[in-house]
Amino acid sequence: MRQRRHYRQILLGTAALTVSALALTGCGGGAESPEARQDAAAAFEGRGPINYVSSRDASGAAQDTIDKWNAEHPDEQVTFIELPDSADQQRQQLVQNAQIESDTFSVLNLDVVWTSEFAANRWIMPMPQDALPTDSMVPAAVETATYRGTLYGAPYYTDGALLYYRTDLLQAAGIDAPPTNWEEMTAACEKVLALAEADGMSCYAGQFDKNEALTVNFTEAVGSAGGQLFDEGTPTVDTPEALAGLTQLTDAFNDGLVPSDAITYIEEQGRRAFQEGDLVFLRNWPFVYSSLTATDGSSAVVDKFGISSVPGIGDNPGVSTLGGRNLAVSPFTQNKATALDFIQFFTSEEESKARLDKSSRAPVYPSLLEDPAVVEKRPFYPTLLESLENAQARPQVVKYGATTTAIQEEAYAALTGQKDPETALSDMQAKLEELSAE
Incomplete structure (x- = not known):
């Protein structure tokens, strides 16, 4: 039986726990020190039901793995709690749960840039050696x-940005290869959008809503102009390279290269726009591949798109932001042994390979990324490996939320002209x- 709960179902419970926690802080008696809590938690003891907390998995691949675990562990059932699609809202829910030391969340699905913050605050547990x-x-x-x-943490999947492009339209415009930089992409769009079959389309979109996705796209623009944020x-954002990267994005909006409504895009909105045939080029993650290749009539671009590396700026190569x-394991969950065993099962090479039947998220095992049978179904994996080799991480700082x-x-x-x-x-430099x- 599938066990799944949406994050809204736990909000009332979380609010109640917040009230209880606040009440306890006013009572007599010293609270257990963080060091003592960590020492007590390090044993990874306790078995029983746990909750897996993650953003929505549209492919259903993660739920399949959970179902397989549940079938084999009737006394240690895993319930999938869904968080919002927005990475910022996910982080907020996870932080709030940790701050009140709630045991509602057991296994946390974390953006790769949250490790420092969560570890420094003792909101996650160090993994046993050789786990x-x-x-x-x-x-x-x-x-x-x-x-x-x-x-x-246990690496679940890795990510590098990719450029999706309409092969049919580039070919119709007499363009033989995808662009390697923004200048080539702009020139390609001028030719493509002049075609009758491209009527009503826009050139390019990334993810530009005031969200974590914007940090990613900005970081990539700066890196693709030869700079870095730190x-x-x-902090090193008040530089000619950072200015070149940000100016490329603002000019793209001002010139209509990017549609105005892309200022509200996160990953899903961009995927839908490209999938519905509204864009010539799209910057996004590997996970959209499965949706774009769907043969159930939901995709207007089946067999009409290709995948390349993100474009560079000027003479610089394109640089992806490292994702994944x-x-x-939360130190506040009661059943830590079950949580650890589930993570080992979930992130194993065997289960990572099984999920590839449904999901195009990139596994963390090079053996799978280079497996000929896997590459036959995921032909962009060699391009992704190149993207990962050149990728830059977002700031690895403890105060990541404020950063x-x-x-x-x-x-x-x-981007909005303010x-x-x-x-x-x-x-930005002054704030950072x-x-x-501090």
């Missing part, structure tokens, strides 16, 4: 699950320096 076959995983993926030399912990997810908010606010102000790019970057000094 995972990390030597068999993509090194960059393992690094995202590590904080100060200790593994705190240099050994020091890790699974971690990404500062980035989003200023980048969004530039500030010119120079002012936005200067203000202040956060770094």
Whole structure:
């Protein structure tokens, strides 16, 4: 039997726990220290039902793995609690649950950039030594699950940005290869959008809503212009390279290269726009591949698109932001042994391969990314491996929530014309320096 709950179902319970926690802080008696809690939790004891907390899995692949576990573990059932699609809202729910030390969440599905924050605040547990076959995983993926030399999460899937493009329209316009930079992409769009069959289409979209997705797209633009957001912990966004990256995005909106409604796009909106035939080019993650290739009539681009690396800016190669997810154990869950066993099962190479029947999320095992039988069904995996080799991580900072908010606010102000790019970057630099000094 499938067990699934939407995050709204737990909000009332979470609110009640918040009230209880606040009441307890006013009572006599000292609270257990974080160190003592961590020592007590390190044993990974306790077996029984647990909750797996994640964003929605449209493919159903994760639920299949959960169903398989539940069939084999009748006394240790896993319930799938769905969080919102927005990464920022996911993080907010997870942080709130941890701050009140609720045992509602057991296994947490975390964005790769949350490891430092959650580990530093003791909201996730360090993994036992040799709990995972990390030597068999993509090194960059393992690094995202590590904080100060200790593994705190199990790499679930890895991600690199890809450029999806309409092969049929490029061919009709006499273009033989996908663009390697923004200048080539702009020139291609001018030819494609002049075609009768491209009437009503727009050129390009990424994800530009004031959300974590904007931090990702901004980071990629800066990296693709030869810059970076931080240099050994020091903010470096008030630079010519960062200005070139942000200006490329603002110009794209101003010139109509990007449709105006893309300012509200996160990943799903962009996928739908491309899938419905409204875009020539789309920057997105590998997961959209399954939907784009659907043969049930839902995709207007089946057999009409190709995949390439994200475009560079100027003479610089395109640089993807490193994405992906890790699974971690909450120290507040009662059944930690079950949680750890479930993570080991869920992230195993065997189950990762089984999920490929439904999901195009990239596994963290190079053996699968290079498996000829897998590549036959996922022909973009070699391109993805190239993307991962050149990928840049988002800021690995403990105060990631405040850092990404500062980035989003200023980048969004530039994209919407509230500030010119120079002012936005200067203000962003000041905010990030202040956060770094705290």
